[in-house]
Structures are given as structure tokens and as C-alpha cells.
Amino acid sequence: MNHKKLIVIKIGGSVITQKDKDRKKIKTENLERICGEIGKAYSKKNFSLIIVHGVGSFGHKIAKKFHLDEGYKNERQLSALPELHKDVCELNREIIKVMQKNDLPAISFPPSALWKLADGKLKGQSTEIIEKHLALGMVPVLHGDLLIDSKKVFSVLSGDQICYYLAKELKSDRVIVGTDLDGIFDSDPKINPEAKLITKISHKNYQKFDIGKSTATDVTSGMKGKLDELLKLADFGVSSEIINANTPGNFERILLGSKIEKKTIVFANTKK
């Protein structure tokens, strides 16, 4: 491994796809702007980078329809697997193309080929292939996916779980999570206009807040699932930052170490 700082970025599925639409649709403008920002920062500063993206409307709709998030229930579900993989791969390929156009040496690693799960959890799976590509100066790109599961036949692996796992195993220096909100709120800001942004979260103050599910259809349980993973990461000693990826400039600023007005930091309990 080289000794550059490692940053793990998550780009939420709702940021780059129209999650509410029935048709799969990429938010092209957002995707190009975000990849442009990341590319610019990557060319200016010397760090290693892993990018994980959600799959939004390219995965969640079909996963919901066939209850793939509940693991194997019946034969009928299996008929959905090829299409799901094809759709997710289609989104991933467009993202890779835009990343490469913005000078990011992005290479895709579908988690369904890399790993298998045990009862929905990534555990003891090798990160060697990812690490070796990082060492060659590549930017590994991963995404939410449907994996073989030793207990449930198959399980959904969320982008947030991937972030947590890689950040932990590779001892990431920073984790940046781009969502369609300014960070974590004390209630759902899409329903409650009085919802307040929580700028700092740790295990200590987490219990105070009633943090529910995000409104968007999300088989990986939205903000709650995200925060659970980030709190586990905090236990391990890695802080993470949740930012609004819809706000132009946010990704570039945070990667370059500039201040951004609104964000949530999930603080590590201990220094790693």
C-alpha cells in the first residue's frame, strides 16, 4: 500500500438518480457536476480515493417489488436477479464513464463478484483486490448490490455497508457521505419544516434524537441505516461527514479541506 491519505466517498442513489420516478433515470446534471468536483479535488490534492454509489431507481424498485431485501422467499424472486444486475451495471457504467471524463482513474468492482454475505453482513471478506488497485493509483468504484448470502441465499448489500466495511478494513482517514439533505436532522425535513440539522452526532447524543427513516423508497432503510453504519465506524475510531451533494461546490470544498456551511459530523469515540 502507498501512504497517501485514504478518503472513502459515498454518493447517494437519490443524488444521481430519480428515485421517485418509475422509469430508471439518471440525474445527468448532478452526476456530471459531482464527478467534476471530485475530479478537480483529486487532481489538486494527493489522496487515495474509493467511491461507493447507491443505485436509486436502478435497483430499489425491482428489489422492493420482489422483496429481495428480505432474502430468499420463493422461486419467483430469482427471475428478477438478472434484470437487477443488468440495471445496476448500466447505472454503474454511466457513472464510470463520467468519472473517467473527469480524469478519475475509476475502475468498477461489483460487490456481487467480490464478496459474499453471511446473514446480510460483510465479514472477513478480502479487500486485497481493492487495495492492490488503490496502490496502482486507481479509484475503485463500488455500488449497492445483491450478493450471495450463506444464510439467506442472497441479501442486499447497501452502499452504506460497503463504506463502513472498506473504511474500517482499510483504515480510511476520512469518510464523506453525499446525500440529498444537508446532513442528519432531528426529524424528517421532507415532512417536518421545523426539522433541525444536527451538526455533531456521537453515541452520547444519538439517543436524544428521534431519527427516523428517510422519505425516499429505500430498501436499505435510508438515513437510519446510514447513521447506524457511521456510528459503528465511529466506534472503530473513524469520523465521517454527511453533506448535501445537491449543493454545488460541496464535494470539492470538503475534499480540499475548505469549510462548508451545513453538514453533520459523526464523531469517532476514540482516535483510530
Place this chain on the structure above:
Amino acid sequence: MNHKKLIVIKIGGSVITQKDKDRKKIKTENLERICGEIGKAYSKKNFSLIIVHGVGSFGHKIAKKFHLDEGYKNERQLSALPELHKDVCELNREIIKVMQKNDLPAISFPPSALWKLADGKLKGQSTEIIEKHLALGMVPVLHGDLLIDSKKVFSVLSGDQICYYLAKELKSDRVIVGTDLDGIFDSDPKINPEAKLITKISHKNYQKFDIGKSTATDVTSGMKGKLDELLKLADFGVSSEIINANTPGNFERILLGSKIEKKTIVFANTKK
């Protein structure tokens, strides 16, 4: 694992891409016909299926230009990796789309995410993910790729190597290799019009023939490389059949057990 017969199919890169052209180009008509034939046979007969495809002009040109087939030589080569992966993924995605249109439950497993090499060889790498997907009734699709190599930093893995490895590890019942020739000839039929088709090859008669390289640009050494892998497989007890995939009906007939006029059988030395 289920107990259906397993067939491993290789589709040569020269069959589905214009290898001689500078531009990457899919032979759409061939691709659709071949996937149609395989799909029809798959729906009629009860067997498990793995499909491996070459990458033709979507991989070999850039691999040649940057000498990627020789392993790591210099930093400059690394700049070619992201584009190579993107191009190969582009071809693979089109193939998967056509396969699914023809009712094949095809799911892609990029070897660069599945495995790593040691001095250009696949050895001791897990096939569990492939096997589990087979058991779910999926058709795993793999392709020639560029993999991390513990000795050479990276190495090219050919579709033929993948065929050999999977057929051996998974104890395949049949291996069918679709090329742009009727089989193996005693000299290069693209240069020598007198070249004769060898209908049966085994270790015993192999030495008699002067089997050179195929004419097409191929960093994985064409027919010679193919035959080397198939002879290793014969040693292991698995026979293989080399057919002309450009001949309409060949794939369907051979999968359904019908006779085809011209082909080469590489005979197993021992029954597996």
C-alpha cells in the same frame, strides 16, 4: 450445487467484435444470432451454463499498445487500465443485454473483481460465487480481463484460461469453444488455402501438427493458446469441442446434441 449437466461455452472475441478494425465495434448480427441459438437450446434442454466471451477489439488493441500482456513495465501502462476496464465492461454489458433478451438469466462476473493471478496463472482462486449463482439457476458470464498479479503486478487473463479453470474446478461435462474457424487446422487456414481441419486432437497426435498462431491480433496468442488450455483440460479428463460460431445453427445444434459437419474434438486422455 444442483445436479444438472454443466456446459461451459466460450465465444471468441473475433466472432462478436471486429478485431481488425481500429474502432471498437460489435458484430451485432452475430451476437444476436448466437445468443438466440444458445437461448433456444437452454430453454429446450435442462443443463447449467457458464458463458465466457473474448473481448476482441474492446481489449486487445489497448492491451497491445501498452504492452499490458507483458505485465508491469512502467508507470505509463497504468494510465491505460481504467479505459481498458471501461471498454471491456461496455462490450460485456451489450452482450448481457442481448443474452437476457433471449431468455438467458445472464449475470456478469468480471474476473478482475473475482480473482487475482500468480505469474499469469489462475490457481487456488475461489469459484464459490460462480457456483452459488449456478445453483440459483443463473448463467454466469465472464470475459477476458486484466487482473492483479502477485508476481507481475497485473496480467491479462484470457477467456480460454477462464474456460479451462472453471471447467476443471467445476468438473464441467462439456466445453464448447466457438471461434471464427471450423476448428483447429494443420496450418493457418487464413494464410494457407490447403490447410486441413483436424477433427480429432489428443496429446498423442498433437505433436504431428505444426499448429501456429492464428492470424488475428491476439494478446492471448490465438489458437495456440486456446489449444494449450484445452489439452490441459483433456489431461484432466474433460473433452472439448471447437466449432465455427460464424456458421448459423452450429451453437444450437451442438448444445442440443445434434451432429455438426465440421468441428475439432480435443479428446480427454482419461475419463473424469
